[in-house]
Amino acid sequence: MTSQIDPLALTSAVEVLRRGGIVAYPTDTLFGLGVDALNEAAVERIFEVKGRPQGMPLPLIIGESEQLEMVADTVTECAWKFASAFWPGGLTLVVPVGTNVPALVTARGWKVAVRLPDHPIPRELARQLGRPITGTSANRSGGPDPSTAESVQNQFHNTIDMILRGGSAPAGRSSTVLDITGNQPKVLRHGAVSVEQLERIYGGPVGIGETMEQQA
Numbered sequence: 001m002t003s004q005i006d007p008l009a010l011t012s013a014v015e016v017l018r019r020g021g022i023v024a025y026p027t028d029t030l031f032g033l034g035v036d037a038l039n040e041a042a043v044e045r046i047f048e049v050k051g052r053p054q055g056m057p058l059p060l061i062i063g064e065s066e067q068l069e070m071v072a073d074t075v076t077e078c079a080w081k082f083a084s085a086f087w088p089g090g091l092t093l094v095v096p097v098g099t100n101v102p103a104l105v106t107a108r109g110w111k112v113a114v115r116l117p118d119h120p121i122p123r124e125l126a127r128q129l130g131r132p133i134t135g136t137s138a139n140r141s142g143g144p145d146p147s148t149a150e151s152v153q154n155q156f157h158n159t160i161d162m163i164l165r166g167g168s169a170p171a172g173r174s175s176t177v178l179d180i181t182g183n184q185p186k187v188l189r190h191g192a193v194s195v196e197q198l199e200r201i202y203g204g205p206v207g208i209g210e211t212m213e214q215q216a
Contacts, residue, residue, distance in 0.1 A: 005120060005166040013164050014128045017042075021161035022049060024138040024152045025125060028118040029090055029192060030170050031146040032061065033160070034125060034133035037071070040102040046134055047104070049159045052141045057106045059092055059113040059177075061135035063127030071112055071132055073098045078180050078202075085201040087116035088123065090192025092135075094179040105134070111181055121164055137174075145174075179209055 013023045020042040023034045033050065035042035037060050047054055060071055065083050068075055073096040082093060097105075097112040106112050115135055117123060126133050138146040139155055146152045147170050149163050176191035178198060185202055186209035187195060198206045 005124075009164060009166070010121070010124055010128065013125060013162055016161045017125065017129050017133065020045070022046065023125065023133075023162045023164060024146075024149070024156070024160055025121050025164040026119060026149075026166070026170050027061075027122050027135070028088075028170065029173055029175055031138040031149065031152050032122060032135050033138040034061065034122065034135070036129060037061075037105060037132040037134050038100055038102065040104060043102050043104050043134065046136065049156060050136065050139070050141050052136070054104060055107050057109060057111075057113065058104075059115060059135040060101075060105070060132040061122045061126055062114060062116050062132045063123045063125070063129075065116060067126065067132055068093075068095070068114055068116075069098075071098050071101050071114055072096060076180070078185070081201060082178065082180065082185075082198070083116070086193055086197075088118040089116075090118065090173070090175040091115065091198075092175045092177045092189075094177060094181060094188065096181055111179070113177060115175055117175075119170075121166060125164075178206070 017036050092113045092115040094111050094113045138152045143155050149165050174191040176193040177189040179186045184207050186207040188209045
């Protein structure tokens, strides 16, 4: 079901993000929990309200493909190939992290997971903010997948600052996570984009890596 997106609510949500607040929002897969991903104090709040161990990295949401350059150390031809084919959509790309990204986002690792979703609300949040936002699912750590605003409210109550509604309802399926930092792309989590679709674009076999313990 599609409903009208309230531009005033979007503007208010962007202001919440600028102040370091937390906004829950629908995506094309599940409800996400967003803060300004380059604001370290705001990122710390995400871990606190989710009850998420700090050793688990957070995926990021961007508003347009060009914002990938804000969070990646390098953007390869391979990255642009997958981005052109599947963005906006249900593919999360794991790339070498850039210096702008707080270490807490990546659990002090050298990779970061990034997605441009096929839903106008998270894209507009990141675009109007001018910075990426966190894209972790809007549930308490270990809690049920949040496919409705009511589910988000039931899990967080008053510990987050705003819940955005509108646009298409989430499809309830997680994104595919693809690591493109090595010699061969590797699927870390199966999801909305199939291995066959990835291989068709890549022009060769895609490997299967260790499962990524994060939700995007």
